[in-house]
Amino acid sequence: MLRLEKLTKVYKTGDKALNAVDLDVPKGQVLALIGPSGAGKSTMIRCINRLVEPTSGTVTLDGVELTSLGLGGLRKERRRMGMIFQEYALVERLTVMENVLSGRLGYVGFWRSFLRKYPQSDVDEAFRLLDRVGLVEMADKRADELSGGQRQRVGICRALIQNPSVLLVDEPTASLDPKTSRQIMRLIVELCEERELAAIVNIHDVALAQMFVSRIVGLKLGTMVFDGSPADLTEDVLTTIYGDEDWSETIQKVDEDDEVDAA
Numbered sequence: 092m093l094r095l096e097k098l099t100k101v102y103k104t105g106d107k108a109l110n111a112v113d114l115d116v117p118k119g120q121v122l123a124l125i126g127p128s129g130a131g132k133s134t135m136i137r138c139i140n141r142l143v144e145p146t147s148g149t150v151t152l153d154g155v156e157l158t159s160l161g162l163g164g165l166r167k168e169r170r171r172m173g174m175i176f177q178e179y180a181l182v183e184r185l186t187v188m189e190n191v192l193s194g195r196l197g198y199v200g201f202w203r204s205f206l207r208k209y210p211q212s213d214v215d216e217a218f219r220l221l222d223r224v225g226l227v228e229m230a231d232k233r234a235d236e237l238s239g240g241q242r243q244r245v246g247i248c249r250a251l252i253q254n255p256s257v258l259l260v261d262e263p264t265a266s267l268d269p270k271t272s273r274q275i276m277r278l279i280v281e282l283c284e285e286r287e288l289a290a291i292v293n294i295h296d297v298a299l300a301q302m303f304v305s306r307i308v309g310l311k312l313g314t315m316v317f318d319g320s321p322a323d324l325t326e327d328v329l330t331t332i333y334g335d336e337d338w339s340e341t342i343q344k345v346d347e348d349d350e351v352d353a354a
């Protein structure tokens with residue numbers, strides 16, 4: 092279970108990016124974080140693993156308070172937080188297998204990681220994960236030979252091989268076409284269910300979020316203004332989060348897409 096209590100971030104510039112956010116994310120739950128540009132979504136994800144230091148408030152993961160840890164303790168706890176990024180952040184000249192195994196760098200010793208010599212159990216797990224996401228045939232390909240969707244699958248495997256308890260996912264589909272975006276969201280949700288992982292997915296595409304996750308949190312100017320199910324995300328709620336627009340198309344699109352999927 093991931094718990095945020097009164098999490099607040101004020102940047103040096105005076106920008107109040109997060110305003111006393113309280114949030115519990117239980118195991119196995121995938122939560123979509125929506126909100127306009129500048130609402131504080133990236134800041135929230137980065138405060139959880141302390142890539143950005145919160146100004147006040149606490150973050151607790153499975154009973155361990157991350158916000159009070161020193162550097163050594165934080166390094167250890169970061170293993171339990173898998174990150175998935177919009178731009179994949181793969182090492183282009185390394186193979187798919189090497190990129191996946193790099194997720195184990197927090198566990199293996201300095202020399203092993205320097206020589207890229209991983210234990211056989213890690214290699215076996217990497218093969219299992221690649222098989223699960225349909226990429227086992229690609230294990231020896233270089234990362235720069237892959238399509239966007241394939242790269243994101245590698246990014247997912249790299250996060251999962253860490254054996255995390257939570258996934259922090261930043262715009263996973265922003266660079267992907269609509270069909271691949273759905274496949275990636277579906278995969279993330281399925282894997283979180285299978286592995287009982289909590290996940291926070293920062294996502295701009297509201298319809299995509301509604302289609303796949305059971306809980307949506309809306310941020311506006313650093314404050315949580317919505318926490319509910321996709322069905323509760325009405326036009327009025329979207330207006331509260333994003334401002335005045337005609338939202339009927341956005342919401343309607345979900346129903347139409349579901350029909351296409353079912354066909």
Ligand SMILES: Nc1ncnc2c1ncn2[C@@H]1O[C@H](COP(=O)(O)OP(=O)(O)OP(=O)(O)O)[C@@H](O)[C@H]1O
Pocket residue numbers: 102103104106107108126127128129130131132133134135
């Ligand atoms: N390093 C920084 N220094 C100063 N202010 C920052 C910094 N990073 C973000 N901010 C400010 O904090 C607020 C929240 O930004 P954040 O990037 O978290 O929003 P976001 O919801 O993720 O936006 P987007 O959807 O565009 O990525 C904004 O006002 C932004 O200008």
